[in-house]
Amino acid sequence: MKTDVLIIGAGAAGLMCAITAGRRGRRVLVLDHANKPGKKILMSGGGRCNFTNLGVTPANYLSANPHFAKSALARYTPWDFIALVEKHRIAYHEKELGQLFCDDSSKQIVRMLLDECAAAGVRVETGCAVERVRHGEAGFSVTTARGEVRAEALVVASGGLSIPSMGATGFGYELARQFGHDIRSTRAGLVPLTLSGKHQERYADLAGVALPAEARCGRQAFRAGLLFTHRGVSGPSILQISSYWQPGDELRLNLLPDRDAADWLPAQRAARPAAELKTVLGDALPKRLAQRLCELDFGNRPMRQYREAELAAIGARLNDWPLVASGTEGYRTAEVTLGGVDTDGLSSSTMQSKRVPGLYFIGEVVDVTGWLGGYNFQWAWASGHAAGEVV
Numbered sequence: 540m541k542t543d544v545l546i547i548g549a550g551a552a553g554l555m556c557a558i559t560a561g562r563r564g565r566r567v568l569v570l571d572h573a574n575k576p577g578k579k580i581l582m583s584g585g586g587r588c589n590f591t592n593l594g595v596t597p598a599n600y601l602s603a604n605p606h607f608a609k610s611a612l613a614r615y616t617p618w619d620f621i622a623l624v625e626k627h628r629i630a631y632h633e634k635e636l637g638q639l640f641c642d643d644s645s646k647q648i649v650r651m652l653l654d655e656c657a658a659a660g661v662r663v664e665t666g667c668a669v670e671r672v673r674h675g676e677a678g679f680s681v682t683t684a685r686g687e688v689r690a691e692a693l694v695v696a697s698g699g700l701s702i703p704s705m706g707a708t709g710f711g712y713e714l715a716r717q718f719g720h721d722i723r724s725t726r727a728g729l730v731p732l733t734l735s736g737k738h739q740e741r742y743a744d745l746a747g748v749a750l751p752a753e754a755r756c757g758r759q760a761f762r763a764g765l766l767f768t769h770r771g772v773s774g775p776s777i778l779q780i781s782s783y784w785q786p787g788d789e790l791r792l793n794l795l796p797d798r799d800a801a802d803w804l805p806a807q808r809a810a811r812p813a814a815e816l817k818t819v820l821g822d823a824l825p826k827r828l829a830q831r832l833c834e835l836d837f838g839n840r841p842m843r844q845y846r847e848a849e850l851a852a853i854g855a856r857l858n859d860w861p862l863v864a865s866g867t868e869g870y871r872t873a874e875v876t877l878g879g880v881d882t883d884g885l886s887s888s889t890m891q892s893k894r895v896p897g898l899y900f901i902g903e904v905v906d907v908t909g910w911l912g913g914y915n916f917q918w919a920w921a922s923g924h925a926a927g928e929v930v
Protein backbone atom coordinates (compact mmCIF):
# COMPACT_ATOMS: atom_id res chain seq x y z
CA MET A 540 0.00 0.00 0.00
CA LYS A 541 1.00 3.65 -0.37
CA THR A 542 0.78 6.47 2.15
CA ASP A 543 2.19 9.97 2.50
CA VAL A 544 3.58 9.50 5.98
CA LEU A 545 4.50 6.28 7.75
CA ILE A 546 5.15 6.55 11.48
CA ILE A 547 6.84 3.69 13.32
CA GLY A 548 5.65 3.65 16.92
CA ALA A 549 2.20 4.45 18.31
CA GLY A 550 3.51 6.00 21.51
CA ALA A 551 3.29 9.58 22.70
CA ALA A 552 5.52 11.12 20.02
CA GLY A 553 4.20 9.02 17.12
CA LEU A 554 0.54 9.72 17.88
CA MET A 555 1.11 13.47 18.29
CA CYS A 556 3.01 13.58 15.01
CA ALA A 557 0.21 11.63 13.31
CA ILE A 558 -2.48 14.00 14.60
CA THR A 559 -0.55 17.08 13.48
CA ALA A 560 0.19 15.68 10.01
CA GLY A 561 -3.31 14.23 9.60
CA ARG A 562 -4.90 17.61 10.36
CA ARG A 563 -2.83 19.06 7.51
CA GLY A 564 -4.51 16.63 5.16
CA ARG A 565 -1.62 14.18 4.90
CA ARG A 566 -2.43 10.48 4.59
CA VAL A 567 -0.86 8.98 7.71
CA LEU A 568 -0.32 5.38 8.78
CA VAL A 569 1.04 4.56 12.24
CA LEU A 570 2.43 1.07 12.85
CA ASP A 571 3.30 -0.51 16.17
CA HIS A 572 4.40 -4.04 16.93
CA ALA A 573 2.79 -3.97 20.39
CA ASN A 574 -0.76 -5.26 20.82
CA LYS A 575 -2.14 -1.82 21.68
CA PRO A 576 -1.10 1.82 21.25
CA GLY A 577 0.30 4.07 23.96
CA LYS A 578 1.34 1.37 26.39
CA LYS A 579 3.81 3.60 28.21
CA ILE A 580 1.24 6.35 28.50
CA LEU A 581 -1.08 3.83 30.14
CA MET A 582 1.47 2.83 32.77
CA SER A 583 2.81 6.34 33.32
CA GLY A 584 2.39 8.44 36.42
CA GLY A 585 1.17 5.48 38.45
CA GLY A 586 -1.78 5.06 36.02
CA ARG A 587 -2.65 8.77 36.02
CA CYS A 588 -0.14 10.01 33.40
CA ASN A 589 1.93 13.02 34.42
CA PHE A 590 1.33 14.41 30.95
CA THR A 591 3.28 17.68 31.17
CA ASN A 592 4.96 20.14 33.50
CA LEU A 593 4.06 23.83 33.78
CA GLY A 594 7.70 24.75 34.33
CA VAL A 595 9.21 23.15 31.22
CA THR A 596 12.41 24.81 29.99
CA PRO A 597 15.25 23.43 27.87
CA ALA A 598 17.32 23.27 31.08
CA ASN A 599 15.16 20.34 32.21
CA TYR A 600 16.63 18.11 29.49
CA LEU A 601 19.88 16.18 29.10
CA SER A 602 21.43 16.04 25.65
CA ALA A 603 24.90 16.31 24.15
CA ASN A 604 23.51 19.49 22.54
CA PRO A 605 21.55 21.38 25.22
CA HIS A 606 20.20 23.82 22.60
CA PHE A 607 18.62 21.20 20.36
CA ALA A 608 15.27 20.93 22.18
CA LYS A 609 14.68 24.71 22.35
CA SER A 610 12.91 25.25 19.05
CA ALA A 611 10.40 22.39 19.33
CA LEU A 612 9.67 23.08 23.00
CA ALA A 613 9.02 26.76 22.24
CA ARG A 614 6.60 25.96 19.43
CA TYR A 615 4.53 23.39 21.33
CA THR A 616 4.22 24.34 24.97
CA PRO A 617 2.55 22.67 27.96
CA TRP A 618 -0.39 25.06 27.37
CA ASP A 619 -0.94 23.64 23.90
CA PHE A 620 -1.26 20.16 25.35
CA ILE A 621 -3.42 21.41 28.23
CA ALA A 622 -5.77 22.98 25.66
CA LEU A 623 -6.16 19.55 24.03
CA VAL A 624 -6.78 17.89 27.40
CA GLU A 625 -9.41 20.52 28.25
CA LYS A 626 -11.06 20.19 24.83
CA HIS A 627 -11.60 16.51 25.68
CA ARG A 628 -12.92 17.44 29.15
CA ILE A 629 -10.28 15.39 30.92
CA ALA A 630 -10.05 16.47 34.55
CA TYR A 631 -6.51 17.05 35.80
CA HIS A 632 -4.64 18.54 38.73
CA GLU A 633 -1.22 19.87 39.62
CA LYS A 634 0.38 17.47 42.05
CA GLU A 635 3.55 19.39 42.92
CA LEU A 636 6.32 21.30 41.17
CA GLY A 637 4.17 22.02 38.12
CA GLN A 638 3.46 18.32 37.45
CA LEU A 639 0.05 17.82 35.81
CA PHE A 640 -1.74 14.48 36.26
CA CYS A 641 -5.14 13.15 35.17
CA ASP A 642 -7.59 13.05 38.06
CA ASP A 643 -8.87 9.73 36.82
CA SER A 644 -6.79 7.60 34.45
CA SER A 645 -4.02 7.58 31.82
CA LYS A 646 -6.48 5.73 29.61
CA GLN A 647 -8.16 9.09 28.97
CA ILE A 648 -4.97 10.47 27.39
CA VAL A 649 -4.65 7.47 25.06
CA ARG A 650 -8.35 7.71 24.20
CA MET A 651 -7.95 11.43 23.48
CA LEU A 652 -4.97 10.82 21.16
CA LEU A 653 -6.76 8.01 19.32
CA ASP A 654 -9.94 10.11 18.93
CA GLU A 655 -7.83 12.95 17.52
CA CYS A 656 -6.14 10.47 15.16
CA ALA A 657 -9.53 9.24 13.97
CA ALA A 658 -10.77 12.82 13.48
CA ALA A 659 -7.66 13.59 11.41
CA GLY A 660 -8.13 10.46 9.28
CA VAL A 661 -5.03 8.71 10.65
CA ARG A 662 -4.82 4.92 10.48
CA VAL A 663 -3.25 3.21 13.51
CA GLU A 664 -2.31 -0.45 13.19
CA THR A 665 -0.99 -2.46 16.11
CA GLY A 666 0.50 -5.95 16.27
CA CYS A 667 2.45 -5.16 13.12
CA ALA A 668 6.23 -5.57 13.21
CA VAL A 669 8.46 -3.62 10.84
CA GLU A 670 11.06 -5.89 9.31
CA ARG A 671 13.04 -3.83 6.83
CA VAL A 672 13.31 -0.28 5.53
CA ARG A 673 14.73 0.81 2.18
CA HIS A 674 15.06 4.25 0.70
CA GLY A 675 15.09 5.12 -2.97
CA GLU A 676 14.10 7.77 -5.49
CA ALA A 677 10.39 7.29 -4.78
CA GLY A 678 10.68 7.49 -1.01
CA PHE A 679 10.64 4.72 1.56
CA SER A 680 9.72 1.11 1.11
CA VAL A 681 9.00 -0.64 4.39
CA THR A 682 8.52 -4.38 4.78
CA THR A 683 6.09 -5.18 7.56
CA ALA A 684 4.51 -8.34 8.91
CA ARG A 685 1.44 -7.39 6.81
CA GLY A 686 3.21 -6.58 3.58
CA GLU A 687 4.99 -3.73 1.85
CA VAL A 688 4.23 -0.07 2.61
CA ARG A 689 5.50 2.81 0.47
CA ALA A 690 5.74 6.27 1.99
CA GLU A 691 7.09 9.68 1.05
CA ALA A 692 8.10 10.38 4.62
CA LEU A 693 9.17 8.00 7.37
CA VAL A 694 9.00 9.03 11.01
CA VAL A 695 10.82 6.91 13.58
CA ALA A 696 9.02 7.20 16.91
CA SER A 697 9.97 3.83 18.33
CA GLY A 698 11.14 5.07 21.75
CA GLY A 699 14.06 3.93 23.85
CA LEU A 700 15.15 0.72 25.55
CA SER A 701 13.42 1.12 28.89
CA ILE A 702 10.87 -1.52 29.94
CA PRO A 703 11.43 -4.14 27.23
CA SER A 704 8.33 -5.99 28.47
CA MET A 705 6.27 -3.03 27.16
CA GLY A 706 7.58 -3.39 23.62
CA ALA A 707 10.77 -1.31 23.85
CA THR A 708 13.40 -2.24 21.28
CA GLY A 709 16.63 -0.86 19.87
CA PHE A 710 14.94 -0.71 16.47
CA GLY A 711 15.15 3.07 16.10
CA TYR A 712 18.86 3.10 16.79
CA GLU A 713 19.49 0.33 14.25
CA LEU A 714 17.49 2.20 11.65
CA ALA A 715 19.38 5.41 12.39
CA ARG A 716 22.70 3.59 11.96
CA GLN A 717 21.48 2.04 8.72
CA PHE A 718 21.05 5.56 7.34
CA GLY A 719 24.44 6.77 8.59
CA HIS A 720 23.38 8.50 11.81
CA ASP A 721 25.55 8.44 14.91
CA ILE A 722 24.12 7.15 18.17
CA ARG A 723 25.11 8.72 21.48
CA SER A 724 25.74 5.83 23.86
CA THR A 725 22.59 4.79 25.65
CA ARG A 726 22.03 4.04 29.33
CA ALA A 727 19.14 3.75 31.76
CA GLY A 728 17.86 7.02 33.26
CA LEU A 729 15.32 7.90 35.96
CA VAL A 730 16.18 4.57 37.55
CA PRO A 731 16.80 3.27 41.10
CA LEU A 732 20.44 2.90 42.11
CA THR A 733 21.90 -0.28 43.55
CA LEU A 734 24.44 -0.68 46.34
CA SER A 735 26.70 -3.67 46.84
CA GLY A 736 28.98 -5.35 49.39
CA LYS A 737 29.46 -3.48 52.64
CA HIS A 738 27.62 -0.45 51.25
CA GLN A 739 24.51 -2.52 50.75
CA GLU A 740 24.84 -4.26 54.13
CA ARG A 741 24.88 -0.88 55.90
CA TYR A 742 21.38 -0.04 54.71
CA ALA A 743 19.87 -3.40 53.72
CA ASP A 744 17.28 -3.67 56.49
CA LEU A 745 16.13 -0.06 55.99
CA ALA A 746 14.06 -1.07 52.94
CA GLY A 747 10.83 0.96 52.98
CA VAL A 748 12.26 3.88 54.97
CA ALA A 749 11.54 7.18 53.17
CA LEU A 750 12.59 10.77 53.86
CA PRO A 751 12.98 14.10 52.10
CA ALA A 752 16.61 14.46 50.99
CA GLU A 753 18.79 16.22 48.48
CA ALA A 754 20.82 13.99 46.17
CA ARG A 755 23.86 15.56 44.53
CA CYS A 756 26.23 14.45 41.78
CA GLY A 757 28.78 16.99 40.63
CA ARG A 758 27.00 20.30 40.19
CA GLN A 759 23.54 18.80 39.81
CA ALA A 760 21.29 18.41 42.84
CA PHE A 761 17.67 17.36 43.34
CA ARG A 762 15.68 17.80 46.49
CA ALA A 763 12.75 15.42 46.80
CA GLY A 764 11.88 12.10 48.40
CA LEU A 765 14.43 9.32 48.97
CA LEU A 766 13.48 5.70 49.57
CA PHE A 767 15.66 2.84 50.78
CA THR A 768 15.00 -0.37 48.84
CA HIS A 769 16.16 -3.97 49.29
CA ARG A 770 18.90 -3.48 46.73
CA GLY A 771 19.74 0.21 47.12
CA VAL A 772 17.99 3.56 46.93
CA SER A 773 15.12 5.03 44.96
CA GLY A 774 12.53 7.82 45.26
CA PRO A 775 12.28 10.97 43.14
CA SER A 776 15.56 12.58 44.25
CA ILE A 777 17.47 9.40 43.39
CA LEU A 778 15.63 8.83 40.09
CA GLN A 779 16.44 12.40 39.08
CA ILE A 780 20.11 12.22 40.00
CA SER A 781 20.47 8.77 38.39
CA SER A 782 20.31 10.46 34.97
CA TYR A 783 23.43 12.46 35.87
CA TRP A 784 25.30 9.65 37.65
CA GLN A 785 27.72 7.25 36.00
CA PRO A 786 29.53 4.33 37.68
CA GLY A 787 32.46 5.68 39.68
CA ASP A 788 30.90 9.12 40.20
CA GLU A 789 30.59 10.38 43.73
CA LEU A 790 27.07 10.80 45.12
CA ARG A 791 26.30 12.91 48.19
CA LEU A 792 23.04 13.06 50.16
CA ASN A 793 21.82 15.88 52.32
CA LEU A 794 19.74 13.95 54.85
CA LEU A 795 18.57 17.12 56.61
CA PRO A 796 18.06 19.52 53.71
CA ASP A 797 15.99 21.95 55.79
CA ARG A 798 18.60 22.69 58.40
CA ASP A 799 22.28 23.26 59.00
CA ALA A 800 22.86 20.22 61.20
CA ALA A 801 26.17 21.56 62.55
CA ASP A 802 24.22 24.47 64.12
CA TRP A 803 21.15 22.44 65.03
CA LEU A 804 22.92 19.71 67.02
CA PRO A 805 24.70 22.04 69.54
CA ALA A 806 21.38 23.83 70.04
CA GLN A 807 19.76 20.46 70.79
CA ARG A 808 22.56 19.62 73.23
CA ALA A 809 21.90 22.88 75.08
CA ALA A 810 18.14 22.26 75.14
CA ARG A 811 18.16 18.49 75.88
CA PRO A 812 21.52 17.52 77.42
CA ALA A 813 20.27 14.16 78.74
CA ALA A 814 18.61 13.02 75.49
CA GLU A 815 20.48 10.39 73.51
CA LEU A 816 21.72 11.32 70.04
CA LYS A 817 19.49 8.72 68.39
CA THR A 818 16.42 10.26 70.06
CA VAL A 819 17.38 13.75 68.91
CA LEU A 820 18.09 12.57 65.36
CA GLY A 821 14.87 10.53 65.44
CA ASP A 822 12.92 13.79 65.74
CA ALA A 823 14.26 14.96 62.39
CA LEU A 824 14.85 11.67 60.53
CA PRO A 825 12.93 8.39 60.32
CA LYS A 826 13.67 6.59 63.60
CA ARG A 827 15.09 3.45 61.96
CA LEU A 828 17.51 5.54 59.96
CA ALA A 829 18.54 7.61 62.99
CA GLN A 830 19.26 4.44 64.91
CA ARG A 831 21.24 2.93 62.05
CA LEU A 832 23.37 6.06 61.59
CA CYS A 833 24.20 6.02 65.30
CA GLU A 834 25.10 2.31 65.18
CA LEU A 835 27.27 2.73 62.13
CA ASP A 836 28.95 6.07 62.58
CA PHE A 837 28.03 8.40 65.41
CA GLY A 838 27.66 6.26 68.54
CA ASN A 839 24.72 6.85 70.83
CA ARG A 840 25.35 8.75 74.05
CA PRO A 841 23.52 11.50 75.91
CA MET A 842 23.97 14.77 74.05
CA ARG A 843 25.99 16.34 76.86
CA GLN A 844 28.74 13.75 76.28
CA TYR A 845 29.39 14.91 72.69
CA ARG A 846 32.10 17.55 72.29
CA GLU A 847 31.59 20.62 70.12
CA ALA A 848 33.91 19.28 67.41
CA GLU A 849 32.16 15.89 67.37
CA LEU A 850 28.75 17.49 66.86
CA ALA A 851 30.15 19.71 64.13
CA ALA A 852 31.52 16.64 62.34
CA ILE A 853 28.26 14.68 62.75
CA GLY A 854 26.27 17.68 61.53
CA ALA A 855 28.51 18.14 58.51
CA ARG A 856 28.09 14.48 57.63
CA LEU A 857 24.32 14.56 57.90
CA ASN A 858 24.25 17.45 55.43
CA ASP A 859 26.78 15.78 53.14
CA TRP A 860 26.46 12.01 53.38
CA PRO A 861 28.56 10.00 50.91
CA LEU A 862 26.72 7.20 49.13
CA VAL A 863 28.64 4.63 47.09
CA ALA A 864 26.34 3.26 44.39
CA SER A 865 27.46 0.24 42.38
CA GLY A 866 25.03 0.51 39.47
CA THR A 867 21.42 1.00 38.45
CA GLU A 868 18.44 -1.33 38.22
CA GLY A 869 18.81 -1.01 34.43
CA TYR A 870 16.31 -0.82 31.61
CA ARG A 871 13.96 -3.27 33.36
CA THR A 872 12.72 -0.48 35.62
CA ALA A 873 14.14 2.71 34.07
CA GLU A 874 11.61 5.34 33.02
CA VAL A 875 13.78 6.57 30.19
CA THR A 876 16.82 5.89 28.00
CA LEU A 877 19.55 8.49 27.97
CA GLY A 878 21.49 9.04 24.75
CA GLY A 879 20.14 7.98 21.37
CA VAL A 880 20.12 9.42 17.86
CA ASP A 881 22.75 12.17 17.78
CA THR A 882 21.07 15.54 17.37
CA ASP A 883 23.93 16.75 15.14
CA GLY A 884 22.35 14.73 12.36
CA LEU A 885 18.87 16.23 12.79
CA SER A 886 17.20 19.58 12.15
CA SER A 887 16.12 21.06 15.49
CA SER A 888 13.11 22.76 13.94
CA THR A 889 11.69 19.78 12.04
CA MET A 890 13.48 16.67 13.44
CA GLN A 891 14.32 15.76 9.84
CA SER A 892 17.50 13.83 9.11
CA LYS A 893 20.24 15.94 7.57
CA ARG A 894 21.38 12.83 5.71
CA VAL A 895 18.20 11.36 4.28
CA PRO A 896 15.44 13.73 3.16
CA GLY A 897 12.04 12.56 4.34
CA LEU A 898 13.40 10.65 7.35
CA TYR A 899 12.51 11.96 10.84
CA PHE A 900 13.31 10.93 14.41
CA ILE A 901 11.11 12.08 17.30
CA GLY A 902 10.57 11.39 21.00
CA GLU A 903 12.74 9.30 23.24
CA VAL A 904 14.77 7.68 20.44
CA VAL A 905 16.50 11.06 20.05
CA ASP A 906 19.32 12.11 22.38
CA VAL A 907 17.04 14.37 24.45
CA THR A 908 15.99 13.13 27.89
CA GLY A 909 13.85 14.98 30.38
CA TRP A 910 13.76 15.12 34.14
CA LEU A 911 11.14 13.25 36.12
CA GLY A 912 7.85 15.16 36.30
CA GLY A 913 6.11 15.28 32.91
CA TYR A 914 9.10 16.60 30.97
CA ASN A 915 9.52 13.47 28.85
CA PHE A 916 5.97 13.51 27.58
CA GLN A 917 6.30 17.22 26.81
CA TRP A 918 9.34 16.40 24.66
CA ALA A 919 7.39 13.63 22.93
CA TRP A 920 4.46 15.99 22.20
CA ALA A 921 6.73 18.88 21.10
CA SER A 922 9.06 16.87 18.87
CA GLY A 923 6.10 14.95 17.41
CA HIS A 924 4.34 18.22 16.67
CA ALA A 925 7.46 19.75 15.08
CA ALA A 926 7.78 16.85 12.65
CA GLY A 927 4.01 16.62 12.10
CA GLU A 928 3.94 20.19 10.82
CA VAL A 929 6.29 19.43 7.93
CA VAL A 930 6.08 15.73 6.98
Ligand SMILES: Cc1cc2nc3c(=O)[nH]c(=O)nc-3n(C[C@H](O)[C@H](O)[C@H](O)COP(=O)(O)OP(=O)(O)OC[C@H]3O[C@@H](n4cnc5c(N)ncnc54)[C@H](O)[C@@H]3O)c2cc1C
Pocket residue numbers: 547548549550551552553570571572573576577578579580582583584585588589590591667668669696697698699701702705706707708710711873874875901902903904912913914915916917919
Ligand atom coordinates in the same frame (compact mmCIF):
# COMPACT_ATOMS: atom_id res chain seq x y z
C1 LIG B 1 6.90 3.28 34.08
C2 LIG B 1 7.06 4.56 33.33
C3 LIG B 1 6.38 5.68 33.76
C4 LIG B 1 6.56 6.90 33.09
N1 LIG B 1 5.86 7.98 33.53
C5 LIG B 1 6.02 9.18 32.89
C6 LIG B 1 5.26 10.30 33.28
O1 LIG B 1 4.37 10.22 34.15
N2 LIG B 1 5.52 11.49 32.65
C7 LIG B 1 6.45 11.60 31.63
O2 LIG B 1 6.64 12.69 31.10
N3 LIG B 1 7.14 10.53 31.22
C8 LIG B 1 6.94 9.33 31.81
N4 LIG B 1 7.63 8.23 31.36
C9 LIG B 1 8.50 8.38 30.18
C10 LIG B 1 7.63 8.38 28.92
O3 LIG B 1 6.74 7.27 28.97
C11 LIG B 1 8.48 8.29 27.65
O4 LIG B 1 9.48 9.25 27.66
C12 LIG B 1 7.59 8.48 26.42
O5 LIG B 1 6.61 7.47 26.39
C13 LIG B 1 8.41 8.45 25.15
O6 LIG B 1 7.52 8.53 24.06
P1 LIG B 1 7.91 7.91 22.64
O7 LIG B 1 6.68 8.06 21.80
O8 LIG B 1 9.18 8.48 22.16
O9 LIG B 1 8.18 6.37 22.94
P2 LIG B 1 7.19 5.25 23.49
O10 LIG B 1 6.06 5.86 24.23
O11 LIG B 1 8.06 4.26 24.16
O12 LIG B 1 6.57 4.62 22.16
C14 LIG B 1 7.35 3.89 21.26
C15 LIG B 1 6.45 2.93 20.55
O13 LIG B 1 7.20 2.29 19.51
C16 LIG B 1 6.86 0.92 19.48
N5 LIG B 1 7.97 0.18 18.86
C17 LIG B 1 9.20 -0.04 19.35
N6 LIG B 1 9.91 -0.76 18.47
C18 LIG B 1 9.10 -1.01 17.40
C19 LIG B 1 9.26 -1.71 16.19
N7 LIG B 1 10.40 -2.33 15.87
N8 LIG B 1 8.21 -1.77 15.32
C20 LIG B 1 7.03 -1.16 15.62
N9 LIG B 1 6.84 -0.48 16.77
C21 LIG B 1 7.85 -0.40 17.64
C22 LIG B 1 6.62 0.56 20.93
O14 LIG B 1 5.81 -0.59 21.05
C23 LIG B 1 5.94 1.81 21.46
O15 LIG B 1 4.54 1.76 21.36
C24 LIG B 1 7.45 6.99 31.98
C25 LIG B 1 8.10 5.85 31.54
C26 LIG B 1 7.90 4.64 32.19
C27 LIG B 1 8.63 3.43 31.68
